[in-house]
Amino acid sequence: MQYQRTERSRPVDPPFSPVLLAGVALTPVPPRLLQPLFDGVMAVVRRRHPDILERLSAYPDAVVGIDPVDLPFVLILEPRPDRPRLTVRRDFSDMTTTAVVRGPLSLLFALAEGRLDGDAVFFSRQLVIEGDTEVVLALRNAVDGAGIDLDADFAATLGPLARPLRRVGLVGGRLFDRLSRDMDLIRRALVGQALKGVDAQSARLAELESEVATLRRSLRQRERP
Amino acid sequence: MREAKLTVGPVLFNWRPEVWRDFYFRLADEAPVDTVHLGEVVCSKRQPFFAPHLPEVMDRLTAAGKEVVLSSLALVMSERERDAMRALALDAGDLLVEANDLAIAADLAGRPHMIGPFVNVYNEGTLGYLAGRGARRICLPAELPLETLTILAAEDKAEIEVQSFGRLPLALSARCYHARSHNLHKDGCQYVCGQDLDGMAVDTMDGLAFLTVNGTQTMSSRYANLLGELGDLRKAGIHRFRLWPQSGDMVAVAGLFRRVLDGALDAKEAAGRLADLVPPDVEFANGYVHGREGHAFVA
Amino acid sequence: MAASQSPVELVCPAGTPAALRAAIDAGADCVYLGFRDETNARNFPGLNFSREELAEGVAYAHARGGRVYVAINTFPRAGHPEIWHRAVDDAARLGVDAVILADLGLCDYAARKHPDLRLHLSVQASASSAEAIRFYHEAFGIRRAVLPRVLTVSEIAGLGAAVPVEMEVFVFGGLCVMAEGRCALSSYATGKSPNMNGACSPASHVRYIEKGDKVVSQLGGFTINTFGAGEPAGYPTLCKGRFEANGRLNYLFEEPTSLNTLSILPEMIAAGVRAFKIEGRQRGRAYVANVVRSFRQAVDAIARGETPPDMALEDITEGGRQTAGAYERSWR
Numbered sequence: 001m002q003y004q005r006t007e008r009s010r011p012v013d014p015p016f017s018p019v020l021l022a023g024v025a026l027t028p029v030p031p032r033l034l035q036p037l038f039d040g041v042m043a044v045v046r047r048r049h050p051d052i053l054e055r056l057s058a059y060p061d062a063v064v065g066i067d068p069v070d071l072p073f074v075l076i077l078e079p080r081p082d083r084p085r086l087t088v089r090r091d092f093s094d095m096t097t098t099a100v101v102r103g104p105l106s107l108l109f110a111l112a113e114g115r116l117d118g119d120a121v122f123f124s125r126q127l128v129i130e131g132d133t134e135v136v137l138a139l140r141n142a143v144d145g146a147g148i149d150l151d152a153d154f155a156a157t158l159g160p161l162a163r164p165l166r167r168v169g170l171v172g173g174r175l176f177d178r179l180s181r182d183m184d185l186i187r188r189a190l191v192g193q194a195l196k197g198v199d200a201q202s203a204r205l206a207e208l209e210s211e212v213a214t215l216r217r218s219l220r221q222r223e224r225p
Numbered sequence: 226m227r228e229a230k231l232t233v234g235p236v237l238f239n240w241r242p243e244v245w246r247d248f249y250f251r252l253a254d255e256a257p258v259d260t261v262h263l264g265e266v267v268c269s270k271r272q273p274f275f276a277p278h279l280p281e282v283m284d285r286l287t288a289a290g291k292e293v294v295l296s297s298l299a300l301v302m303s304e305r306e307r308d309a310m311r312a313l314a315l316d317a318g319d320l321l322v323e324a325n326d327l328a329i330a331a332d333l334a335g336r337p338h339m340i341g342p343f344v345n346v347y348n349e350g351t352l353g354y355l356a357g358r359g360a361r362r363i364c365l366p367a368e369l370p371l372e373t374l375t376i377l378a379a380e381d382k383a384e385i386e387v388q389s390f391g392r393l394p395l396a397l398s399a400r401c402y403h404a405r406s407h408n409l410h411k412d413g414c415q416y417v418c419g420q421d422l423d424g425m426a427v428d429t430m431d432g433l434a435f436l437t438v439n440g441t442q443t444m445s446s447r448y449a450n451l452l453g454e455l456g457d458l459r460k461a462g463i464h465r466f467r468l469w470p471q472s473g474d475m476v477a478v479a480g481l482f483r484r485v486l487d488g489a490l491d492a493k494e495a496a497g498r499l500a501d502l503v504p505p506d507v508e509f510a511n512g513y514v515h516g517r518e519g520h521a522f523v524a
Numbered sequence: 525m526a527a528s529q530s531p532v533e534l535v536c537p538a539g540t541p542a543a544l545r546a547a548i549d550a551g552a553d554c555v556y557l558g559f560r561d562e563t564n565a566r567n568f569p570g571l572n573f574s575r576e577e578l579a580e581g582v583a584y585a586h587a588r589g590g591r592v593y594v595a596i597n598t599f600p601r602a603g604h605p606e607i608w609h610r611a612v613d614d615a616a617r618l619g620v621d622a623v624i625l626a627d628l629g630l631c632d633y634a635a636r637k638h639p640d641l642r643l644h645l646s647v648q649a650s651a652s653s654a655e656a657i658r659f660y661h662e663a664f665g666i667r668r669a670v671l672p673r674v675l676t677v678s679e680i681a682g683l684g685a686a687v688p689v690e691m692e693v694f695v696f697g698g699l700c701v702m703a704e705g706r707c708a709l710s711s712y713a714t715g716k717s718p719n720m721n722g723a724c725s726p727a728s729h730v731r732y733i734e735k736g737d738k739v740v741s742q743l744g745g746f747t748i749n750t751f752g753a754g755e756p757a758g759y760p761t762l763c764k765g766r767f768e769a770n771g772r773l774n775y776l777f778e779e780p781t782s783l784n785t786l787s788i789l790p791e792m793i794a795a796g797v798r799a800f801k802i803e804g805r806q807r808g809r810a811y812v813a814n815v816v817r818s819f820r821q822a823v824d825a826i827a828r829g830e831t832p833p834d835m836a837l838e839d840i841t842e843g844g845r846q847t848a849g850a851y852e853r854s855w856r
């Protein structure tokens with residue numbers, strides 16, 4: 001297995017989204033405070049989706065970097081069968097990884113839940129893969145095959161907290177879905193006036209809008225019966 | 226040890242009929258080879274051009290003591306092609322026919338014939354099955370490693386032939402890439418494949434020689450060269466080696482292989498001389514036999 | 525849900541149990557899949573079925589009126605036929621509805637050992653003529669042939685009249701431009717081939733390199749393509765790469781594109797095709813559900829004598845492009 005030095009050399013432009021706002025809010029939070037959450041996630045994976053780790057058993061030494069480009073931290077997945085770990089860090093500095101996956105959090109969530117097709121997302125350049133493509137593909141296939149439902153998994157992670165959170169739609173893909181519906185409004189309220197008449201920025205805005213629209217369309221498709 | 230034999234495979238490229246004829250005349254007169262294949266393998270549209278020369282070429286080769294084998298088309302699709310294959314099987318008489326598509330296999334069943342490298346023989350099950358139906362000699366697909374060649378030769382049910390020189394056939398298609406590269410359609414191809422005696426070079430975006438296009442066929446850019454492996458192959462029980470025709474001096478190429486097989490020339494020295502017989506930009510490959518990438522060359 | 529009165533069967537891909545359930549739930553008549561090893565032509569990392577998963581999958585499909593076909597369509601490695609024999613034996617034991625085979629020797633084994641097992645001829649066998657298909661039928665009792673993607677619709681119609689077996693054709697997904705099962709391009713560049721290892725252009729030999737705004741895709745160290753900012757990317761399959769030939773840099777073999785035959789489905793049915801196959805065992809279950817649902821609607825519409833509705837499938841195709849491929853003569 002080959003390892004590479006990993007830098008956040010060419011971050012994907014994050015889409016304008018609630019996650020970005022949440023990320024800004026999270027910036028002062030030290031990663032170690034978030035670590036228990038991801039320990040919980042890994043415990044749920046081991047308990048509820050052991051098949052994911054089984055499908056990754058051919059890659060016991062893999063170190064996969066997961067970079068939600070709209071959040072101020074990155075994740076390190078080590079699928080070692082005896083002791084799988086999901087570690088949260090500020091960035092990849094001083095790290096060697098076998099592969100890195102970069103994309104907006106909503107996209108990573110949608111992929112984890114199998115709501116979006118990994119190949120399609122990759123073809124459309126919304127997702128960036130670096131390093132050992134085979135490990136990434138194995139991860140994608142393992143996760144996709146597990147039939148993950150993040151709502152249910154969050155419920156398992158958060159225990160008694162989950163139900164109230166779920167009621168307000170604050171977990172899983174629906175969090176994004178709900179909030180992004182209001183994004184246009186928020187954006188207009190915050191920045192719309194200031195950008196009026198500035199052509200270049202209008203173009204960028206249109207791009208943002210279409211990005212949100214694409215994501216939204218993808219999310220909508222899965223809602224259909 | 227059994228006597229080693231050399232085969233010259235069918236010309237895979239679209240050579241002008243006179244060039245095609247003279248190539249075989251010279252093989253008949255001068256080349257130290259045992260067997261020569263005739264017939265169009267790649268594109269049925271080319272067949273009519275050299276067909277008129279077929280009888281004289283066959284006579285000349287036979288008179289020179291060479292065994293003549295008739296090679297079939299490798300991808301049989303149309304009604305016309307199917308009829309042509311049936312006719313080939315029926316009209317071959319005593320000549321060995323090489324089946325390069327199973328379309329012709331039924332017509333050859335029960336009588337001695339040969340299986341070409343375009344039919345997938347990867348294991349002893351398939352080898353045994355085909356041998357049981359009359360396959361006497363099998364030229365194996367290019368991508369097999371020595372381990373597999375050894376196992377198949379040890380079965381001793383059919384004579385095993387290994388592709389040992391020339392651009393390796395890698396893929397076939399219904400689409401003509403030669404025509405496509407000239408903005409033409411296969412039906413109106415103007416026979417542009419005839420412009421490239423050894424096929425059309427296909428380079429990567431960063432300028433590496435990579436593949437070769439020969440009409441509907443895709444081949445390696447590098448020439449196979451198993452001079453250095455002949456010893457190991459013979460120890461593995463393989464005694465027949467195929468040389469694919471290229472536009473260079475094939476008589477000289479065959480001579481080098483012959484002398485190495487006879488122990489009259491060191492393989493290393495022969496390899497050096499072989500390099501002088503191919504175009505200067507052509508590199509060699511032997512990776513498949515070593516279980517590596519086909520383009521690799523293991524010294 | 526799966527049962528339909530349609531004259532054709534919808535044969536859908538499943539790389540994982542989740543995809544199998546998605547396919548059946550979306551209206552697949554049959555699901556095809558492979559074991560998690562080198563015995564099938566989609567031997568991709570993290571993909572495919574264990575024996576237990578197959579048993580569960582068969583139960584799930586059968587309970588809903590669906591069928592399961594198991595692809596054992598690589599060419600057994602000399603010296604190790606038992607791996608492939610065991611795959612056939614296990615598929616038969618677990619009650620699958622057919623096995624899809626490509627290797628002559630393996631066909632011979634299956635026909636002798638499991639005379640009641642339904643045999644389908646894989647596209648990897650590259651049987652492109654009536655004679656070749658008849659050969660497999662007479663020798664091994666093959667009941668259906670998956671046709672190579674080299675034939676036109678009119679050639680398929682001619683074939684249908686001449687062969688005593690059902691014809692299955694690919695209608696959507698990845699598009700081989702070479703005759704399947706007879707292509708060594710992948711092994712030439714990487715040492716791994718569809719025939720021997722069950723993977724074309726394997727991910728282990730793929731690299732994506734970000735260079736400024738561009739992304740360069742490499743296979744086995746050879747540059748296969750470069751995509752500019754915003755340009756849809758493709759998987760670095762050799763035959764969908766950009767090369768320089770005849771003094772021009774372009775897609776010599778084929779553009780990054782996906783096969784889509786929605787518009788010619790009625791012609792296919794008229795040509796005598798019995799089953800429509802959707803490619804994509806390596807794709808996610810979102811893809812499977814999406815494509816299967818679309819084709820279910822189309823096939824049902826045709827069965828009712830209606831024109832199939834337009835489907836927006838561009839989002840999930842390679843390069844965002846679609847082609848009817850070799851089914852139309854102009855492709856050649």
